[in-house]
Amino acid sequence: MSGMKSDVLVIGGGTAACAAAEAVLQAGKQVTMVFPNGGSSEVSAGSVDILGVVPGEEPRICGDYREGIRALLERYPDHVYGKCGGELDTGVQALVSLAEAGGYRLKGFDGKNVWIPNMLGTFSVNALVPEMLAGGALVPGEEKKVLVIGVKGNAAFNAEAAAMSYQQYQKKLGGKADYFSAEIRLTGWGDxxxxxxxxxxxxxxxxxxxxxxxxxxRTFCGNGKYHFDTILFPPVLGYVKYQELLAEIKAACGCDAAEVQALGNSVVGYRFTRALYRALETRGAVLLRGAKAESISPAENGIDAVCTIGLTDQLHPGEKMTIHASSAVLATGGFVGGGIKARRTEVWIELLEEKLGGITTEVLDRNALSRSGQDFMRMGAEVKDDLSVKNETYNGRLFACGDVLAGHNSASERSGAGIAAASAYLAGKNAAANI
Ligand SMILES: Cc1cc2nc3c(=O)[nH]c(=O)nc-3n(C[C@H](O)[C@H](O)[C@H](O)COP(=O)(O)OP(=O)(O)OC[C@H]3O[C@@H](n4cnc5c(N)ncnc54)[C@H](O)[C@@H]3O)c2cc1C
Known part of the structure; x- marks a missing residue:
């Protein structure tokens, strides 16, 4: 079995892993990341949610995510933000700069949440959004004409239904826009x-x-005869040249333009994660893609991880390698990312070989869309205040962050990337300080 060494090993390749790796690099240490794919970050809408909703019988939607976090901590004192909220600004800033260095620009709104039209025909609440979405943000009271474009054959987005739905839904949020729709025909895929x-x-x-x-x-708009203030597109304007295309559309149509928010369509999450990987590699991180940590164990002065590399390599598939690191960060995600596994009613964290108990009626609400959020989603790794795992086997050298952590429910809180960034930054910083 081959081997390699690194100051810090980050296990995972999602938002949390990238923010943790960036914190290690900022501390001047070497970092190696090992991961098979981008996890839920790769199918995410590529926005940075910090806190959109305080869940409960009467869920509270947050205009201001900082106030929201204070209310959340009153209701859930053990929430992850209680441990890592102090690193929220630094962690989010690190993530935003990393994405930007990789060519993916995010835009914030003076610390406030905004409403962004999505593929479903409703509006999602976000703290920072890719620049591609910014032009579609709902501005209460603003009267404007918005054209929603769909592409014939692309069944994932029905522009007509979405426009009708935005027209109604915006009223709840104080919107006063007029939404129109058009389906255009493109020929790039023949018959x-x-x-x-x-x-x-x-x-x-x-x-x-x-x-x-x-x-x-342009033809639909009568070559300038019919004017719209904003044109909305499905989130498919390219994997690579999307920002250039949006700029060209704005110039050609003489108006603002934006994509609507994706709901797990692969294009946007791919742009986001690949930008993060590009920037990390430029800064000197070693990324072992198409690889997987099979087991981790304490070792002299650190941690050993047995990994399978080359999962997608047809010449050397599934070769084993041991990576020794002074400390490690577990950023393997939750139920979607693969860090938390469930079979029948049993739930466990795979790499920690830690059982989290069962999904019982106490943690399961019969209403799938419960307003308080499903409690089983709060299951995960238990950590100390410095984000080292409570499991003493690892002598304080193993840290955890992101969706694998216990004590939050990013789906019902709209807090995914915010928690990933804040907790990962702290975990990465502490892992680097441990060397
Ligand atoms: C459809 C969808 C849309 C979303 N949209 C948004 C959004 O717009 N904004 C937002 O803030 N949040 C969004 N979220 C939530 C957000 O994606 C997650 O909260 C966030 O990505 C969690 O990051 P993470 O790095 O902890 O986990 P993940 O992104 O899931 O990453 C886990 C990583 O661990 C790797 N891994 C797992 N097991 C192993 C192993 N044994 N060895 C090595 N690597 C391993 C995976 O391959 C992956 O790289 C969305 C979620 C979904 C499902």
């Missing part, structure tokens, strides 16, 4: 009747695709 988001994004990355889209939209 096929259906096209996926990924195929569309690939096509729009080509010069031919970009020009065909712009020309179809």
């Amino acid at each position: 096929r009747r259906k096209v996926s988001d990924g195929e569309l994004a690939d096509y729009l990355d080509t010069r031919e695709g970009a020009q065909e889209l712009i020309s179809a939209v």
Whole structure:
């Protein structure tokens, strides 16, 4: 079995892992990341939610996420933000700068949450959004004409239904826009009747695709005869050249333009995670992609991880390697990312070999969309105040962050990337200080 060494090993490749690796680099230490894929970060909408809702019988929607965090901690004193909220600004800033260095620009709104139209035809509450979405943010009281574009064959987004729904839904939020819709026809995939988001994004990355889209939209607008203030598109404007295409659309149509928010369509999460990876590699992090930690164990002066590398390598598939690190960060995600496993009623954290008990009626609400959020989603790794795992086996050298942590429910709180950034920054900083 081959081997390698690193100051800090980060296990995972999602938002938390990237923020932890950045904190280690900022502390001047070497970092190696090992992961099979981008986990839930790779299918996320690529926004940074900090806190959108305080769940409860009467859920409270937060205009101001800092006030929201104070209310959340009153209701849930053991919440993860109680341990890592002090690193919220630093962690989010580190994540935002990293994404930007990789070419993915995020925009905040003076510390407030905003409402962003999504693919479902409703509005999502976010703290920071990719620049691609910013132009669609709802501004209460603003009267404007918004055109929602759909692409024939792309069944994931029904522009007509979405526009009708935005028109109604915005009223709850003080919106006064008029939404119109149009379905344009593109020809890049020949006679096929259906096209996926990924195929569309690939096509729009080509010069031919970009020009065909712009020309179809301009034709619909009567080449400038019918004016809209904003044009909304499905979140498929390319995997790579999306920012250039949006700028071109704005110039060609003489108005603002934006994508609507994705709901797990792969294109946006891919842009986000690949930008983070690019920036980390430029800064000197070692990324073992297509790899997996199979087990971790305490070792002299650190931690050993047995990993399988080359999971996607056809020549050397599944080779084993031991990585020795002075300390490690567990950023393996929750139920979606793969860090927390469930079979029948049993739930456990795989790499810690730690059982979290069962999913019983006490943690399961019959109402799947319970306003308080499903309690089983709060299951996860227990950590001390410095985010080292409580499990004493690892002598304080193993830290945990992000969705694998116990004590939060990012789905019902709309807090995913905020918690990932804050907890990972603290975990990475403490892991680096431990060397
Ligand atoms: C559809 C969807 C949309 C979302 N949209 C948003 C949004 O717009 N904004 C927001 O803030 N939050 C969003 N969230 C929530 C957010 O994605 C998560 O809270 C956040 O990504 C968690 O980051 P993480 O790094 O802890 O976990 P993950 O992103 O899940 O990453 C876990 C990582 O660990 C790796 N891993 C697992 N097991 C192993 C192992 N044994 N060895 C090595 N690596 C391993 C995985 O491959 C992955 O790289 C969304 C979630 C979903 C499901």
